[in-house]
Amino acid sequence: MIDPVFISALVFAALAPLALKLDGRYLAVAIGVALFAMAFLAPSAAFFFTLLGVVVIALALDWPYGGMGLSLGISAAAVALAAYAYYRTVAAPQYALSYAIAGIAALAAATVSIYGLLASGREKENIEGALKYLIFSAVGKTLILLGFMLAIYISPVLGWVLMGMGFMFELGIAPAHLWMVDAFALGTPKGVATLAVFGELTPLIVLLTLLNVVPAASQAALAFLVVALASMTFANVAGLTARTFGRIMAYSSIAHMSYALSAVMLVFYFGNRFVSLPLLGTMSAFSVASLVVLLEGLTSGLAKAGIFGALTVKHADTMPERRVLSNTLNVLSLLGAPPLLGFWPKLFLILLAISIGQVGVAIIVILNSVLATPYYLRAFRQVLEAPGPSADNATSILTATLSVILGIAAPLLISALIP
Amino acid sequence: MTEYVFLAIFLPLIASVLSLFVPKEKGKAWLVVVGAFLSAVFSVLAYAPAELYARTYAVPWIPQLGLYISVHLDQFSGVMGMLVSWLVFFIVLYSVKYMEGDYRPGWYWFFMGFFATSMLIITYADNLWFLLMGWEGVGLASWALIGHWYKDDEPDVKWVGHPGDRIALVDYFWPPSKAGLRAILTIRTGDSAFLVSLAYIFAALGTVQLSGLLELGPAVSALGLLPLFLFLLGPLTKSAQFPFTEWLLTAMTGPTSVSALIHAATMVNAGVYLLIVTAPVFALVRGAQIYFLAVMVFGALTAVLSSIIALTADEFKLVLAGSTAANLGIIAAAAGGAGLLGLRGEALLPLLWIAFMQIVGHAISKAPLFMGYGAVIHESGTKYLGAVGRLGRYMKVTAFAMWLAMLSLIGMPPFAGFFTKEMASDNIALGFGGLSGILVAGLIAFLAPLYGLRLIGLSMVHGPEPKEHIHEAHPIMWVPYTVLSLATIGVGGYLAYLYSDKALELIESPGFLAFLVGLAIALALYVFKPGVRSRALEPLWKIGYRRFYLPWLYDGLVVWIYHNLAHAVYWAVDRGVFDNAYHVALPWIFGRLSAAFRRLQTGNLSWYLLYAIAGALIVVLLVLA
Structure with missing residues (x-):
């Protein structure tokens, strides 16, 4: 029997011809409503369906997308599909392989949609940024697919070396990060908003899915842990002298993706075990790492969707041209200020590292948080000093509200996020 | 009875807080007067003639940290409570007229009540943490009131020293704002050590209840001398013992009513009172004789040096301030002497009671003197001794009251001061022992009539005629200090009755003999034949006048x-x-x-x-x- 969620995804794809006749934003809203409704069909991934539905509706309300509205809807549906595949992989291990493949397919769908949105300004810079994203992402997916097959049928170590490299390309981990800065700086703001919220969340969820199917080999995990720690430091140092919104947020994204990658690789190198943490109680280290990955993805994605969703310029390699006060909360969430959403993944990552005896990793993460503070404060100041009057829009207000509400309720979200 | 104690403690504070919401100056003033009066009445009702720490009452606050709202009700706290609250009442009553038209009534009346409550907490507290709240409260209030006239205006009346006077690049005059800062900085230095010592005691013994420490008995001996000396820094600075005397002398920049409050009823007495009530506990500590010896030596040194300062000062209030420091020195030395004698096997509490009685004797003499000379400054418009004289002709009631209070202060029989001072001198003489004891006690007794009669003689009897017409102070001002000065006779009579068997012994003591010699010289020099000058003594006079150059040290070198x-x-x-x-x-x-x-x-x-x-x-x- 074919899963009804997959059928829904196919239905969304079949809606494509409608884009020729209907403004895409209506299609995006319709897909948002449908995702919202599908939360009832897939209770295990209900949190993601609901959240993605609301976010895509907010993005659709803010911008006239034309035909690209369908891309917006498809990218959101791709994340929902990836999330669903992840939860199903855990719930039905006998079908894990199928769901993992579905997750990779969702990643491909998201990439294509986001490419279109990044390039939708039709300026030379937009296309350049989008193309770099497409190339790196394509290489990444190829490596992921190849590595996944190798890991299953030949050698987990070799497979995870390739898969890890693929995720480096996909997530923009240094030194395969350079596309991300150009995509953020040169792509259209609405494309970057979509990239941040859907384009970053999808590979993270797929990473967790694949780790559930084929656990990462210890040797590979060590290599990627080192790379992740180096990458977050690189990004936070490089971000210190970045001036434009696009570049600051690109380095922020590289750092966030590196935090997420370091959490899972830490667990797979030092061994999955039960750990006891404040607020979380006793659970497996991998569950904590998964929580860090998802919260990092949500923090980075939601805040940046709000920040870029408020820009009205052709590309984001500039200062904010109007004051959107709700984005101050989004920037503070990225900084990790308590009790906003961004505080929790960093806290859990530090506690996780300490609980498995890796105080050094915890110190590196703390130092990176400190190192990142100046550029976040610069972004905070840019938001505040932008010309008034205040011009908050649906996405920025929604994401700022979510940063606060999810931040305050984060300890209660654990059961909704961990399968 | 415990309810009465808490009412006595907190009524002044309640009144002063309420005064913040009263718009009119008169309303504020009378509200605090009523609060002080009720506090005084309740202090009488709360009096319990029991032995020290025999009756205690505690309400837990933060028991984990040993913090209890606890009081001890006995003859020490009872008499001290009555003394403080009644003096506060008389002083605030006097202030109603004295502070009339002042530019900062809200500040003044709030801190007067706050000051009184803080001092009453110290008086009754059995728990040292609770006591610390009062201890810090009097520090804060003293800063606020010494620097009350923050505009630093009217230097001839409100400053200490001669504006423009400098010694080796250091200013030798102090406006109110600077004097307030000097006070709080000196006090906080001692308070820091005091706080450490309380923490040390709590960590070592698990309690800071004074009665509880006494009950521990020999277990306290392990405490050692370090916390005792850290503790001592608190009372030494608070009671302006040498070399921390300076802040008290420049505290004269506050309104005279504040000076009376600080010198007679609160603040400076807190330190010596604490030395007395903690002595039975600290006597249990191994090596306590070194602690008591230090207390006695610091006290005696302060008494002698401050008497010389009082003798050479040229401001009315500065003479009185010097005499306060001298008397605090006598009390501290008597307490130290009592502790030493107690360790030698004599009954400690009666000896401590003698030291305590000197607080009473000094307070009831000093309060009217400050209020009276406040009235003089108020009427004459100058603070300088020698700038105006023969005031006895114009302010007859005030002059009468000043004579009575001064005679009591210097220890003239049959005034209260005679009994309390002579008995305290005995403690000092016996504490030092031998010839050194006689010399120290004799020197202190000798100097007192000199500075006392110099002030009276050169202001009330002799000196230049006032340039403008001077009249008697308002009754609201002179009634409080006249009543208090008459009380020196009343209390003297009561003490004569109480110690009738010791009266002859006191008169025959070497200290009293030295007093008589001093009195004769003082009468000759300042009352009967004023104007005698000695060039030979001038360099010595200058050292005293410059206050042993301590201001240069504190305001110059230390700064x-x-x-x-x-x-x-x-x-x-x-x-x-x-x-x-x-x-x-x-x-x-x-x-x-x-x-x-x-x-x-x-x-x-x-x-x-x-x-x-x-x-x-x-x-x-x-x-x-």
Whole structure:
């Protein structure tokens, strides 16, 4: 029997011809409503369906997308599909392989949609940024697919070396990060908003899915842990002298993706075990790492969707041209200020590292948080000093509200996020 | 009875808080007067003639930290409570007229009540943490009231010293704002050590209840001398013992009613009172004789040096301030002497009671003197001794009251001061023992009539005629100090009855003989034949007049050292290390690093892929390693 969620995804794809006749934003809203409704069909991934539905509706309300509205809807549906595949992989291990493949397919769908949105300004810079994203992402997916097959049928170590490299390309981990800065700086703001919220969340969820199917080999995990720690430091140092919104947020994204990658690789190198943490109680280290990955993805994605969703310029390699006060909360969430959403993944990552005896990793993460503070404060100041009057829009207000509400309720979200 | 104690303690504070919401100056004043009066009445109702720490009452606050709202009700706290609250009442009543038209009534009336409650907490507290609240409260209130006239105007009346006077680049005059700061800085120095000592005692013994410590008995002996000496710094600074006398002398910049409050009823008495009520506990500590000896020596030194300061000062209030310090020295020395004698096997509590009685004798003499000379300054418009004289002709009631109070202060029989001072002198003489005891007690007794009658003689009897017409003070001002000065006779009569068997012994003591010699000289020099000058004594007079150059030390040398040390720390540590590290070196390093990292961002896709491939190779190497 074919899963009804997959059928829904196919239905969304079949809606494509409608884009020729209907403004895409209506299609995006319709897909948002449908995702919202599908939360009832897939209770295990209900949190993601609901959240993605609301976010895509907010993005659709803010911008006239034309035909690209369908891309917006498809990218959101791709994340929902990836999330669903992840939860199903855990719930039905006998079908894990199928769901993992579905997750990779969702990643491909998201990439294509986001490419279109990044390039939708039709300026030379937009296309350049989008193309770099497409190339790196394509290489990444190829490596992921190849590595996944190798890991299953030949050698987990070799497979995870390739898969890890693929995720480096996909997530923009240094030194395969350079596309991300150009995509953020040169792509259209609405494309970057979509990239941040859907384009970053999808590979993270797929990473967790694949780790559930084929656990990462210890040797590979060590290599990627080192790379992740180096990458977050690189990004936070490089971000210190970045001036434009696009570049600051690109380095922020590289750092966030590196935090997420370091959490899972830490667990797979030092061994999955039960750990006891404040607020979380006793659970497996991998569950904590998964929580860090998802919260990092949500923090980075939601805040940046709000920040870029408020820009009205052709590309984001500039200062904010109007004051959107709700984005101050989004920037503070990225900084990790308590009790906003961004505080929790960093806290859990530090506690996780300490609980498995890796105080050094915890110190590196703390130092990176400190190192990142100046550029976040610069972004905070840019938001505040932008010309008034205040011009908050649906996405920025929604994401700022979510940063606060999810931040305050984060300890209660654990059961909704961990399968 | 315990309810009465809490009412006695907190009514002045309640009244002063309420006064903040009363718009009219008169309303504020009378509200605090009523609060003080009720407090005084309740202090009488709360009196319990029991032995020290025989009756205690505690309400837990933070028991884990040993903090209880607890009081001890006995003859020490009972008499001290009545003394404080009644003096506060008389002083605030006097203030109604004295402070009329002042530019800062809200501040003044709030802190007067706050001051009274803080002192009453110290008086009754059995728990040292609870006592600390009152202890810090009097410190804060003293700063607020000494610097009450924050505008630093009217230097001839409100400052201490002669404006423009300088010694070796150091100003020898103190406006109210500076005097307030001097007071709080000196007191806080001692308080810091005091706080450490309380924490030490709690950590070592698990309780800071004074009665509880006494009950521990020999277990207290393990405490050692360190916490005792840290503790001692609190009373030494609070009671202006040498070398911390200076703040008390420049505290004269406050309104005279505040001076009366600080010198007679609160603040300075807190230190010596605490020395007395803690003596039975500290006598249990191994090596306590060194502690008591230190208390006695500091006290005696203060008594002698401050008497000389009082003798050479040329301001009405400064003479009185010097005499306060001298009397506090006598009380401290008597307490130290009592402790030493107690360790030698004599009954400790009766000896401590003698030291305590000197607080009473001094307070009821000093309060009217301050209020009376406040009235003199109010009427004559000058604070300088020798600027106006023969006031006995114009302010007859005031002059009468000043004579009575001064005679009591210097220890003239049959006034209260005679009994309390002579008995305290006995404690000192016996504490030192032998000839040294006789000499110290004799010197203190000899100096008192000299400075006392000098003030009275040169202001009330002799001196220049007032340039303007001077009249008697308002009754609201003269009634309180006249009643109190008459009380010196009443209390003297009561003490004569109480110690009738010792009266002859006191008159025959060497201390009283020295007093008589001093009195004869003082009468000759300042009352009957004024104007005698000695060139030979002038250099010595100058040392006393310059207050042993302690102001130069505190305002000059100490400030210079502190200022330069702060500059050195600023340049070497703050600027040299932190500023350079955080604002120069680190930003430079990270700026360069960041710029280098960002130079990878060329925009060229081929290079991007090359870097990514290089990264992939590194991963492979890491896996193979």
